[in-house]
Amino acid sequence: MPLFIVAIGIVVLLILITGFKLNTFVSLIIVSFGVALALGMPLDSIVSSIEGGLGGTLGHIALIFGLGAMLGKLIADAGGAQRIAMTLIDKFGEKNIQWAVVVASFIVGIALFFEVGLVLLIPIVFTIAKQLRVSIVYLGIPMAAALLATHGFLPPHPGPTAIAGEYGADIGMVLLYGIIVAIPTVILAGPVYTKLAKKIIPSAFNKSGNIDSLGEQKTFKLEETPGFGISVLTSMFPVILMSIATIINMIQTSGGIEDNAFFTVVRLLGNASTSMLISLILAFYTMGIARKIPVKTVMNSCAVSISHIGMMLLIIGGGGAFKQVLIDGGVGDYVAELFTGTNISPLLLAWVVAAILRISLGSATVAALSTAGLVIPLLGQYDVNLALVVLATGAGSSICSHVNDAGFWMIKEYFGLSMKETFGTWTVLSTITSVAGLGFILLLNLFV
Structure with missing residues (x-):
């Protein structure tokens, strides 16, 4: 019965979001209340469970997510992203443009x-494709593969950051293993799949695309941008700090070295929140003060970034509330009992559950938190x-992006694709990212 109630809840969530076009956050809270009642939770504990789930999830990721945004x-506003893209494209040359x-x-x-990332990079991809007279999809597939893999596997992106907090996983290890998994996954889903596609x-590959809906893009002359x-x-600074701290921590653990002030400081600096704060302060200088951009302009960029992620934070909180109801309502324990004595890998189970929820709900983050x-x-x-x-859950939540996912429609419209072409490019690409990611995670599990 608990799983049947969850299934009904997911169907209702799907109807509210896609059928009635209700806001995702509001839909999640409504369904959380409904599922809690159906599971027979005490009436006086439902609200506290929902509040606890929402607050517990946001309490862990709000700082990382906000600073990351x-x-x-x-x-982006300083032209740093444009400099990275244009320099690499120039260095690799036309032959290796992908x-x-x-x-x-x-x-x-x-x-x-x-x-x-999609909105920022698409105009650059369009410009390069026009200059080199190659298909925009030829460059768009590897671009989308890289963005999807970083979104699914690497902190400070909302999915892996939130799930790491829920599972109690070390976020530095998630980042380190995530990079190891993401690199070969991107190669398969990007350049390799392009040849097959x-x-x-x-x-x-004959479509010209249309980015008029993006409006006028902020572009820079290369000499106006920060150095490469x-x-x-x-x-990469937050990645560098977290990776160094994780490696030092691994050396300490494997070598049995006694804890001291040095390791304490390293752990503090390598903490995801600290790393993001230090990186942001660095960006204030490198992307602002060093380029003689007024502090007011820099702060305005920060304010705009937060206004853009406000609803996303609420949706993540709503996903956390739904997750907590599933735990407090006993569904998690029921699933645990169901699989007691079986040999199924928890990595595979996390992937399967996340994949089913992702296909049903569309949102990768909500699917991951519900998992x-x-x-x-x-x-x-x-x-x-x-x-x-964490990575297996992230891989499962990346699978089969289709009509209930905003990313599907963004790809379709920007690249001027038909429904069939979008399924054949983006939906297949997201599925390859998910399945290949799981494969590399299971392979990595043999060695760590």
């Missing part, structure tokens, strides 16, 4: 959330690497 906006787009999109994708859906090195350093509510009680039965469970 500001960092990305500063890099790889230039992949590397640029990966670096930019770490600092910018998926939709922001040209044979399967050749018509897509400082742009990459600023974008946590079902999988968390199960984790106590297994000796499993929690960072890999």
Whole structure:
């Protein structure tokens, strides 16, 4: 019965969002109340469960998410992202243009959330495609693959950041393993799949696209942008800090070195929130003060970035509320009992549940957080690497983007594709990212 109630709740959520066009956050809260009642939770504990889930989720990620949005906006507004893309494209040359787009999109994708990265990079891709007289889809597929992989696997993106908090996983390890998994996944879903896509859906590669809906884009002359090195350093600085701290922590653990003040300081600096704050302060200088941009303008970029993510934060909080209802209502324990004594890998289970929810709901973040509510009680039965469970959940929540996902429509409209062509390019690409990601996670699990 608990799983049947959850299934009904997901169907209702789907109807509210897609049928009645109700706001996703409002829909999540309504369904959370409904599922809590159906599960027989005590009436006086329903509100506290929903508030606890919402607050617990946002309490962990709001700081990282907010600082990350500001960092990305500063890099974009200063022209740093454009400098990274144009420099790499120039260095790689026309013959290796796809790889230039992949590397640029990966670096930019770490600092910018998926939709922001897409809006920022698409005009650059269009310009390059026009100059080189190549198909925009030929460059668009590797760009989208890199942005999707960073969105699904790497903090400070909302999905992996929120799930790491729910599972209690070390966010530095998630980042380190996420990069190891994301790189080969992007290669398969990007340049490799492009060759196959040209044979399967050749018509897509003849489209000219339309980015008029993006409005007038802020473009820079290359000499007006920050240097390539400082742009990459600023974008990657939180990754560098968290990775260094994670590696030092691994050395300490494996070497049995006694804890001291040095390791305490390293852990503080490598904490995701601290890393993001230090990186933002660095960006204030490199993307602002050093370029003689007024502090007021820099602060305005920060304010605008936060206004853009307000609703996303509420949706993530709503997903956390739904997750908590599933745990407090006993659904997670029911699932745990269901799989007691079975040999199914929790990595595979997390991926399957997240994939089903993603296909049903459309939102990768909501799917991932709902998965946590079902999988968390199960984790106590297994000796499993929690960072890999985070990545498996992220991989599952990336699968099969279709008509209930905003990303599907963005790709369709910007690249001027038909429904069939969008399914054949973007939907297949997202599925390859998900399945290949799971494959590399299971492979990595053999060694860590």
